[in-house]
Amino acid sequence: MEDHTATRIEARPAPALRRYVGSYIGFDLRGFPAGVHCGPPGRMLTTVISLSDPLEMAAGVDDGSPVTRFGSVAGGPMCRSVAIHHDGRQHGVQVSLTPLGARAVYGMPAAALAHQLVPLDALLGALEVELADRIRAATTWAARFAVLDESFLRAVGRGGDRVPRARPEVAEAWRRLVAARGRVQVGAVAAELGWSRRYLTERFRGEVGLSPKTFARVLRFEHAHELATAHDPLPWAAVATVSGYADQAHLVREWGEFTGRSPTVWRRGEVLLGSG
Secondary structure, eight states, X not given: OTTOEEEEEEEOOOXXXXXXXXXXXXXXXXXXXXXXXXXXXXXXXXXXXXXXSOEEEESSSSSOOOOEEESEEEEOOOSSOEXXXXXXXXXXXXXXXXXXXXXXXXXXXXXXXXXXXXXXXXHHTHHHHHHHHHHHHXXXXXXXXXXXXXXXXXXXXXXXXXXXXXXXXXXXXXHHHHHTTTOSOHHHHHHHHTOOHXXXXXXXXXXXXXXXXXXXXXXXXXXXXXXXXXXXXXXXXXXXXXXXXXXXXXXXXXXXXXXXXXXXXXXXXXXXTTOO
């Protein structure tokens, strides 16, 4: 791995998009050993446009999920990692969308995409073809991010008032769960919104595609994953404590469910770990 190179550039979208789009990330990873990267679940929906060879992805790790090739792909809300098969090179742009962004950009609730990897052109049609062509023709990250701004603003604009809005209570529940990194009682959130826990669960799952309890687990895992991928990561027992797990054994069980691997096996297999 001595000869590898890694570029990772992050940018915020245009102000008018920030309710819908969390970030843009440009990445160019070269010279790494071939392997399978675990793309972890998190609070956002992820879209990736490849700038080199098609992406080879499966909606599960080491579980027999079929591998599909995508020039550009949209992932729905997940409660497990996706497997990204690579030959040591990854070059593309990643876009993170909120659940509100699914309605605004794709014209459907995030729940309609839950646990799926979908070709981006199936959602954006001709706009995806134009978007991908323009991004691949651009020669700087700034120019690529500008293309994303323009294209996503057009996607939001063409939806207009024809796309129903999400219930504000669901959006607020999502915000509260995210703010607490999942360390909040779902029943307490429901009571604060004036709903029963059962009704919140039904409405939340219908919009986001995961129940509030499962989404809270995803958020705790997301926090643990951030700590585990830091430049100077904490010991696993400390990762468990800081991210809200009862103990290290609890973390190990959850890590296995979300990645298909134990933390130790995951770290040993992640050749792209720390590449950003």
